[in-house]
Amino acid sequence: MMQDYMKELPLIAILRGLTPDQAVDVGETIYDAGFRIMEVPLNSPDPFSSIALLVRHFGERMLIGAGTVTSAEDCRRVAEAGARLVVAPNTDADVIATARAADMIAVPGVATPSEAFAAIRAGANALKLFPADAVGPSGVRAWRAVLPARLPLVAVGGVGPDNMAEWRKAGVDGFGIGSALFRPGMTTSDIRRNADAFIAAFHTGSSR
Numbered sequence: 001m002m003q004d005y006m007k008e009l010p011l012i013a014i015l016r017g018l019t020p021d022q023a024v025d026v027g028e029t030i031y032d033a034g035f036r037i038m039e040v041p042l043n044s045p046d047p048f049s050s051i052a053l054l055v056r057h058f059g060e061r062m063l064i065g066a067g068t069v070t071s072a073e074d075c076r077r078v079a080e081a082g083a084r085l086v087v088a089p090n091t092d093a094d095v096i097a098t099a100r101a102a103d104m105i106a107v108p109g110v111a112t113p114s115e116a117f118a119a120i121r122a123g124a125n126a127l128k129l130f131p132a133d134a135v136g137p138s139g140v141r142a143w144r145a146v147l148p149a150r151l152p153l154v155a156v157g158g159v160g161p162d163n164m165a166e167w168r169k170a171g172v173d174g175f176g177i178g179s180a181l182f183r184p185g186m187t188t189s190d191i192r193r194n195a196d197a198f199i200a201a202f203h204t205g206s207s208r
Contacts (some may be wrong), residue, residue, distance in 0.1 A: 001063070001084070001105060002037075002063065002085070002105045002107075002125055002126055002152065003152065005036045005037050005062075005063045006037070006152060006173065006174050008034075008036050009034050009035060009036055009037075009199065009202070010152075010154075010173055010174030010175070010202075011035055011037070011174060011175050011176075011177055011198060011199070011202060012035075012037045012038065012039060012087075012154065012156075012174065012175065012176040012177065013030045013035045013037065013038040013039070013177060013181055013182065013195075014038075014039055014041065014067055014156070014176050014177060014178035014181070014182070015038060015039065015040050015041070015044070015050075015182050016040075016041040016043070016044055016067070016068075016178055016179070016182075016183075017044050017045070017182075017183065017184035018040050018044050018045075018047075018050050018182070018184075019044070019045045019046065019050065019184075020045075020046050020049040020050045020053055023040075023049075023050040023053045023054055023057075024053060024054070024057050025188060026182065026188065026191060027054050027057060027058065027062070028057075029188045029191050029192050029195070030181075030182075030191065030195055031058065031061065031062060032192070033192055033195035033196055033199060034195070034199050035062075035195060035199075036061075036062055036063060037062065037063045037065075037085070038054070038062060038063075038064060038065070039064075039065040039066055039067040039085060039087050039176075040054070040064075040065075040066055040067065041066070041067035041068040042066055042067065042068045042069055042070075042074055042078075043068050047066065048077055048078070048080075048081045051064060051065075051066055051078065051081040051082070051083050052081040052082055055081065055082035055083060056082070063084060063085055063105075064082075064083050064084065064085065065078070065083045065084060065085020065086060065087055065104075065105070066078040066081075066083050066085070066086060066087065067087040067088075067089075068087075068088070068089055069086045069087065069088045069095055069099075070088060070089070070090065070092065070095065071092075071094075071095065072094045072095055072097075072098040075095050075098040075099050075102070075104075076098060076102070078099075078104070079099075079102040079104060083104065084103075084104050084105060085104060085105045085107065086099040086104050086105065086106050086107065087107045087109075087128060087176070088106075088107070088108045088109050088128070089109040089128075089130055090108065090109050090115075091108040091109065091110055091115045091118050091119045091122070091124075092108065093118070093122040095108065096108055096119065096122040096123050096124055097122065097123065100123045100125075105125045105126070106123060106124050106125050106126075107124065107125060107126045107127065107128050107154065108122075108124050108127065108128060109128045109129075109130040109156075110127050110128065110129060110130070111129070111130060111131070111134065111135065113143060113146065113147075116143065116147060120147075120148065120151065124151075125152075126151060126152035126153070126154060126173075127147075127151060127152070127153050127154065128154050128156055128176065129153055129154065129155045129156065129172070130156045130157055130176075131156070131157035131158065132155035132156055132157045132158050132159060132167070132172075133157050133158025133159075134157070134158075137166050137167055137169070137170035137172075138170070140153070140155070140167065140170040140171050140172055141170045141171060143171070144170070144171035152173040152174060153171065153172055153173050153174075154172070154173065154174040154175060154176055155167050155172045155174075155175050155176070156175070156176035156178070159175045159176075159177065159180075160180060160201075161197045161198055161200070161201030162201070164198075164201050164202055165201075165204070175198075175202075177198055180194060180198075181194045181195060181198065182194070
């Protein structure tokens with residue numbers, strides 16, 4: 001399911017700090033720009049309300065999820081909010097199992113090959129390379145020699161419009177975009193401008 005949304009645009013909007021009163025406006029801005037996947041980190045204000053609002057508003061048009069999911073209990077609350085995507089900063093077998101049992105997509109964070117293979121054994125649908133800048137494109141190339149080719153690898157941390165092409169050449173399938181896309185206090189015009197810059201950079205890299 002995640003691959004279906006990634007085929008259109010493999011960029012994930014990370015909306016850390018989003019509040020329920022702005023969720024739909026921010027979501028629409030990002031959707032109109034071309035994003036089809038977004039997550040609300042659970043260390044945001046009232047994240048479950050924001051997630052539920054986004055799920056109701058977008059339905060199947062967007063893949064809505066939660067980020068910074070670090071416990072099975074939070075994973076269950078994400079499912080109750082209607083989300084279909086669970087993104088974590090770490091590899092926790094209980095979180096992965098809980099997400100899969102609820103028919104959600106599990107994307108755990110990995111920073112080493114050992115964590116990557118532990119996540120795969122636990123049932124991960126994709127891997128979040130985090131922090132990506134600590135591994136670097138050269139590290140990704142080494143990982144790609146041993147990771148299953150079918151499994152999406154999403155880079156988060158240290159990714160900008162100026163270096164997306166390099167990451168993609170190394171073997172990254174998608175990107176999670178956080179504060180460079182959205183921060184509390186930004187206007188919808190700011191957010192749209194940032195979204196357009198990332199999308200333009202992604203398509204420029206695609207043509208190389």
